[in-house]
Amino acid sequence: MQTIAERLKTTYARIEQATAQANRPLKSVRLLAVSKTKPVSDIRLAYEAGQRLFGENYIQEGVEKIQALQDCDDIEWHMIGPIQSNKTRVVAAHFDWVQSVDRLKIARRLHEQRPDNLAPLNVCIQLNLDDEASKSGVSAEELPALIDQVSRFKRLRLRGLMAIPKASASSEEQQQTLARLAELFGQYHTKLSNFDTLSVGMSGDLEVAIAHGSHMVRVGTAIFGARNS
Template identity: 50%
Template sequence: MINIADNLRLVNNQIIAASSKTTSSTSKVSLLAVSKTKPISLIQQAYAAGQRHFGENYVQETVEKVQQLAELTDITWHFIGPLQANKTKLIANNVTWVHSVDREKIAKRLNQQRDINITPLNVCLQVNISGEQSKSGVAVTEVAKLAEFINNCENLCLRGLMAIPEKTKDKIAARDSFRQMQTLFNQLSHQYPSVDTLSMGMSNDMDIAIECGSTMIRVGTAIFGARS
C-alpha cells in the first residue's frame, strides 16, 4: 500500500537537501504534487499530510476534482498540461494557476473568461527550451513579447516561467537547459516585479533544477506511485 505521507516527507527532504547545497535559490523551493490520473482518495491523503498545491494535466479531470474537493478551500490547483483554445473557459475559473500558456490566443481567452470578482489568474509561460517540435511551449525568442502581453491583461498575473526540458541522461545537457531557463527568468523578474516563479524540475532532475534556481518542483510518481 502506498504511504502518501511518507512519500511526501521523502520528497520534501530531497528538496531541502538539494536547496542546502546551492546558493542559486533565493527563495524557498515549493513542491507541486502532480495528481493527474490519481483518485480523489490519494489527493485527500496528501492533503491530510499537509500538501496544499496540486497539479493537473487534463481539463475535464481537473474540473471534476476541483468540484469534488470544493470543501477543501485552501487547496491551490495548478493546471500544467497543454491547453487548447476551446477548453480555456473550463480552466479560467476553476484553478489558481496555469503553467502552460504558450501563445497570446490562450492568454487572451483566459483573461476574458476569468471572473472579475476573483483574484487574477496566476500565469507561467511554458518555454520550449529544448526546441523540440513535438513539445508545446513558446520559443525563447518570443518570451519577452508574450510576457508583455500577459502583463497587460488585467485578469492575469504574470508569475514566471515553466519548462519541461528534453529527457536526457546527460547531466551537462540538462544543466545547460536549466541555466538557459534561469537566465530568462532573471531577465523577466528584473523587468516585472510580479515574476517570482521558475517551475522546472521533477523527481529525476530536481537537484540540477534547484541548483539552477528553480522555485517549484513538480513531482507525481514519487508521491502517488506509478500510473495504474
C-alpha cells in the same frame, strides 16, 4: 510500501537538502504534487498530510477533482497541461494557476473569461528551449513579445516561466538548458513585480533543477507512484 504521507515527507527532505546544498534560503522552493490520473482519495491523503499545491495535466479530470474536493478550500490548483482554445473558459473559472500558457490567443481568452469575482489568474509562460516537437512552449526568441503582451492583461498575474527539459538529454545538455532558463528568468525577475516563479524539475531531476534556481518542482511519481494507464 510507503504511504503517500511518507513519500511526501521524503520528497520534502530531498527539496530541503537540495536547497541547502545550493545555498538558497529554506522554503524558497515550493512542491507541486502532480495528481494526474490519480483518484480523489489519493489527493485527500496528500492533503491530510499537509500538502496544499496540486497540479493537473488534463482539464476535465482536474475540474472533476476540484469539484469533488470543494471542502478542501485552501488547495491551490495548477493547470500544467496543454490548453485548447475551446477549453479556456472552464480553466479560467476553476484553476488558481495556469503554467502552460504558450501563445497569445490562450492568454487573451483566459483573461477575458476569468470571472470578476475571482482574483487574477496566476500564469507562467511555458518555454520549449530544446525545440521538441512533442512539447508545447515558446522559443527564447518568442518570449519577449509574449511576456509584453501577457503582462498587460489585468485579469492575469504573470508569475514566471515553466519548462519541461528534454528527458533524454545528457547531463551536460540538461545543465545547459537549466542555465539558460535561469538566465531568461533573471532578465524579467527584476523588471516585473510579480515575476517570482521558475517552475522546472520533476521526480527524477528536482535536485539539479533546484541547483539551477527552480522555485517550484512538479512531482508526481515520487509521491503518488507510477501513473495509472
